[in-house]
Amino acid sequence: MKKKSTALFLVLLLAMSTFLAACGGGEKKESGEGDKTTSKNKNVLNLTTTxxxxxxxxxxxxxxxxxxxxxxxxxxxxxxxxxxxxxxxxxxxxxxxxxxxxxxxxxxxxxxxxxxxxxxxxxxxxxxxxxxxxxxxxxxxxxxxxxxxxxxxxxxxxxxxxxxxxxxxxxxxxxxxxxxxxxxxxxxxxxxxxxxxxxxxxxxxxxxxxxxxxxxxxxxxxxxxxxxxxxxxxxxxxxxxxxxxxxxxxxxxxxVKDVQAEVNLFESGDADRIILASEFVDKYKDREEFFTFDQASTFFLRLNQTSNEVLKNVDARKAIAMGFDKTGVTDVILNNGSKPADYFVPANFVKGPDGKDFRETAGTYLQTDIKKAQKHWKAAKKALGQDQITLELLTYDDDTSKKLAEYLKEQLETNLEGLTVNIKLQPFKQKLELETNMDYDFSIGGWGPDYLDPMTFLDMFVTGGAHNQQGYSNPEYDKLIKEAKTTLIMEPEKRWDNLVKAEKILLEEDAAIAPIYQRSRAYLQRTNVKGILLHNAGGDYSYKWAEIQ
Missing domain, CATH: 3.90.76.10 (Dipeptide-binding Protein; Domain 1)
Structure with missing residues (x-):
């Protein structure tokens, strides 16, 4: 499902996601015992969202x-x-x-x-x-x-x-x-x-x-x-x-869209759990209330191939996909256990018929490589007949999303000569609408699984798909996905092979999207709050079994 992409230069991703519909491998997470801070109301759970x-x-x-x-x-x-x-x-x-x-x-x-x-x-x-x-x-x-x-x-x-x-x-x-x-x-x-x-x-x-x-x-x-x-x-x-x-x-x-305000709410006892921004991780990582959760959610750049002539060019797309430092995003900006993603289907998500994780079987694609990116960019400019190119980067309006966009802007403008990136900040709902209407150049997006199968990631990019909000189309890709959904459904080995091939076409051949990172989140949660289930499929959290002890 669509995930809200929130990250920042020296600030952690902390929000719910986009749209991310809309989710594999959930688990119950509980922080340690013994801290003196407790919820102000025994049967009331206080949360924040951006x-x-x-x-x-x-x-x-x-x-x-x-x-x-x-x-x-x-x-x-x-x-x-x-x-x-x-x-x-x-x-x-x-x-x-x-x-x-x-x-x-x-x-x-x-x-x-x-x-x-x-x-x-x-x-x-x-x-x-x-x-x-x-x-x-x-x-x-x-x-x-x-x-x-x-x-x-x-x-x-x-x-x-x-x-x-x-x-x-x-x-x-x-x-x-x-x-x-x-x-x-x-x-x-x-x-x-x-x-x-x-x-x-x-x-x-x-x-x-x-x-x-x-x-x-x-x-x-x-x-x-x-x-x-x-x-x-x-x-x-x-x-x-x-x-x-x-x-x-x-x-x-x-x-709450301000990261300091969230921490203040937790410290004052007015919030029982928050997603912790990166600049606070080192301060709180030794606290009993601190824990992290690795998600099967991938964040990436959508590259609109319908209305933008530059992004219709595969060299331009490959230049953008390889032209920024993913490690800087995960290790410095996020600082929460998120990993650079040179793939779309996440790691540690589902295993194939051979018992291996999908990523063990599939390859890695579009790794950061500034020299290759610059070669592709030069080829794109020559084919387009343009020396100066301006693109608009769409993202959300909270502070953390803004800072991630600023980081990407700085990286891409520095590494790809002649590129100017203008940032467009929009409220969550309006940003999703602009993507649905394909009224943007490129945007920061995220996707979490809706069910436990690679298909929940890969079928979104078939020609004309409702979540293919960038106009990508490849007949061979469509054929592989259709076969995996129909004729090969009872032949797991062949079906798995189709899914591996499809991802390779999507990324290595066509650079339809530009993967950034696979998300982890850092939390602070009261130690007397128990039973919240964290999911990687469907809704992020279940509170049916939660309680404040």
């Missing part, structure tokens, strides 16, 4: 901020527990799967919406049809293409009623797939697959999902307060089927 929620509409959401809140206020057939394994949600028990692996039948438990209405199989049918209906314009519709007729529905070749999903009765949902999908159960935990109450959505109309009281909830918490660009509050949902497990009464999240 960006407001773009949308609470599960069909429309594309970013990590939205998906984190949806993950805690909504629930699909399953949700992700420890180690990102699917645990029971609205579905009760294991699904029944046909011998050919294409028909899945789910039995639903007795669950309620926050207004008291029962959650039924019809709520899933309605939600999934709505997400695929082209009138909804859901960017994440493609994630449902494994369902029979889903792509045809999304492309207006079939009616939503022809989608391969039906309510056999109020508590039985049948799903037909185009091909067997081994990870389909985990996929149903993702935000786009969450149910929606048709009557409520219809009543709210265009207001649905844009305010706390114009959204309906069926998860552990409800969004009880939402002040745009200020704060939002989640409260325990008394109608939740597993409310006995939920210990927290409220979760308060304050929008």
């Amino acid at each position: 960006q407001d929620i773009p949308s609470m509409d599960a069909s429309i959401a594309t970013d990590a901020v939205s998906f984190e809140v949806l993950n805690n206020t909504m629930e699909g057939l399953y949700r992700l527990g420890e180690n990102d394994q699917a645990v029971e949600g609205i579905a009760q028990g294991e699904p029944t799967i046909s011998e050919d692996g294409k028909t899945w039948t789910f039995k639903l438990r007795d669950a309620k919406w926050s207004n008291g209405d029962p959650v039924t199989a019809h709520d899933f049918v309605y939600s999934w049809r709505r997400a695929l209906n082209p009138d909804t314009a859901a960017e994440y519709a493609y994630i449902m293409y494994d369902i029979k007729n889903a792509q045809a529905v999304n492309e207006k070749k079939m009616k939503p009623e022809e989608l391969g999903v039906k309510a056999l009765d109020e508590k039985t949902l049948e799903v037909q797939l185009e091909n067997p999908v081994p990870y389909f159960k985990e996929l149903t935990a993702f935000g786009t697959f969450m149910p929606l109450n048709e009557k409520f959505v219809t009543e709210q109309g265009e207001k649905f999902g844009i305010e706390a009281d114009t959204t309906l909830y069926n998860g552990p918490f409800t969004l009880s307060e939402w002040k745009q660009e200020d704060k939002y509050v989640m409260k325990k949902n008394p109608e939740y089927w597993d409310a006995e497990t939920v210990k927290l009464e409220e979760i308060h999240t304050k929008v």
Whole structure:
């Protein structure tokens, strides 16, 4: 999913991400025992974020901020527990799967919406049809293409009623797939697959999902307060089927864009957990409240090949991709365990049929190499007939994103003669919209997995893909991805080989994007705060099992 890219010159990446939809290998993290500082309110968890929620509409959401809140206020057939394994949600028990692996039948438990209405199989049918209906314009519709007729529905070749999903009765949902999908159960935990109450959505109309009281909830918490660009509050949902497990009464999240202000809130006891900016890591790394978490999220430069003539040139793209120091980003700017990324599919994410991590099998691409970058840049300028080139770098408006952009500007202008980089800062939601409309030159983006397979990274760049927001197109790449999704789905070795080849085309041959780093985060968290799950797939955090002891 889209991740919010936040980093800085001598300041750590600290925000939720872009859009990053939208997530592999989560784990429960707890800091040590014994510090004297405790939460001011026993059953209230106080958090910070650098960006407001773009949308609470599960069909429309594309970013990590939205998906984190949806993950805690909504629930699909399953949700992700420890180690990102699917645990029971609205579905009760294991699904029944046909011998050919294409028909899945789910039995639903007795669950309620926050207004008291029962959650039924019809709520899933309605939600999934709505997400695929082209009138909804859901960017994440493609994630449902494994369902029979889903792509045809999304492309207006079939009616939503022809989608391969039906309510056999109020508590039985049948799903037909185009091909067997081994990870389909985990996929149903993702935000786009969450149910929606048709009557409520219809009543709210265009207001649905844009305010706390114009959204309906069926998860552990409800969004009880939402002040745009200020704060939002989640409260325990008394109608939740597993409310006995939920210990927290409220979760308060304050929008804070200044890194010093976040530390001040933690020190004063007004924040129970913060993502720690880089200049504070050395100061706090020996504290019991300090810990780091390695994520399967990759941050990169999007290079718009639709509207920018310079970036249509492959030499120009390769020059930018190899023309800045990634180690300076990770070791100096971030200082939080993040690693330089000479790849797109992250390391330590998933293993192939041979038991090896994807990165062990795949190569490395577009490493920092200033001399090669300068050769490519010279070739690009000659082909373009330009000696002086100006590009606009799009990023977010918080302090940390601004400083990362300034670092990249300095590196690229120094190493690529004749290049001028102008920085454009935008609020989180507006930045995502500019990328969707491809109204930019190049931008800082991030992507975290939506499910545990390399496909969640690679299929976003197929021709015309909703998240291919830069106009990249390569027929051979498209062919490899399509085969990996269809004809090779039951031939894991050949499928894996296709995915490795696809990444090589994306980066080594075409430099469609410019990888920067694989993210790690440094945290300060009260030692009496327990049970928060950190995920690498779907929403970044689960608070269902959290408590303040």
